[in-house]
Amino acid sequence: MKPAHSALRALFGSKKSENDHPLFAGFLVENVQSLKREEVNKMGITLNSRILLGAASILAAIALITGATFAFFSDTETSTGNTFASGTLDVSITDQNSDDLFQGEAVVSDWKPGNQTFVNFDVKNVGSLPVNLRGFAAGTWNVPALDSQNMVKVVQVERWDGSSWANILSNPSGITGYFYWSPNGNNSALYTVNAGDRAQLRLTVEFDPDAGNDFQGQTFTSSLQVEAKQINDSTSW
Numbered sequence: 001m002k003p004a005h006s007a008l009r010a011l012f013g014s015k016k017s018e019n020d021h022p023l024f025a026g027f028l029v030e031n032v033q034s035l036k037r038e039e040v041n042k043m044g045i046t047l048n049s050r051i052l053l054g055a056a057s058i059l060a061a062i063a064l065i066t067g068a069t070f071a072f073f074s075d076t077e078t079s080t081g082n083t084f085a086s087g088t089l090d091v092s093i094t095d096q097n098s099d100d101l102f103q104g105e106a107v108v109s110d111w112k113p114g115n116q117t118f119v120n121f122d123v124k125n126v127g128s129l130p131v132n133l134r135g136f137a138a139g140t141w142n143v144p145a146l147d148s149q150n151m152v153k154v155v156q157v158e159r160w161d162g163s164s165w166a167n168i169l170s171n172p173s174g175i176t177g178y179f180y181w182s183p184n185g186n187n188s189a190l191y192t193v194n195a196g197d198r199a200q201l202r203l204t205v206e207f208d209p210d211a212g213n214d215f216q217g218q219t220f221t222s223s224l225q226v227e228a229k230q231i232n233d234s235t236s237w
Helices: 004-012 021-071 144-149
Strands: 091-094 118-126 132-139 152-160 166-168 197-208 221-228
Touching: 004 221, 118 144, 118 221, 132 144, 132 197, 166 197
Parallel strands: none
Antiparallel strands: 091 118, 118 197, 132 221, 152 166, 152 197
């Protein structure tokens, strides 16, 4: 097969140069222009591709920067199994300087009108919370009809201060109602009894001198009641 330029020479004749032939020159110009347009188109595609790729890269970079702007490290810890155990509030009435339940010292025999006797006891805090205390004494005769005469009464309440008995409250006519574990026996400036500690008390109980013969040979059974509350001024009894 002949080369393309030989075929062109045969078609357009033999001149000094193929470019001298007007038809050949026009053909060349048109083809060159076509080639240039193709190259320009290719360049446009390449340029557009590069622009698009560049824009995509910029957008990706912006996305990364934006993400980095709002991103932060965080950590969450959870503590489980936490328990809150409530304390206990409990007191017991015991014999003085003993953990034995109070009973023996309350027994009095051959009691006569006008006699006074001491009733010593402790109130021990056997709970886990510090407490305030109050109490009262009461009792009944074995013959209910005698109760209304009120011939047995508590005339004094004392506390052991570590070296001697100190008066808390006294009334020769008899103390009625509650006495409080406090400096004056009233519901103010209450003493605190911590867990394991004890309040030591002594009551002076009197058999009224005016008791008549109908009390002979009878038995009076007394009882002590002590109440405890947690140490908080807003807590009611």
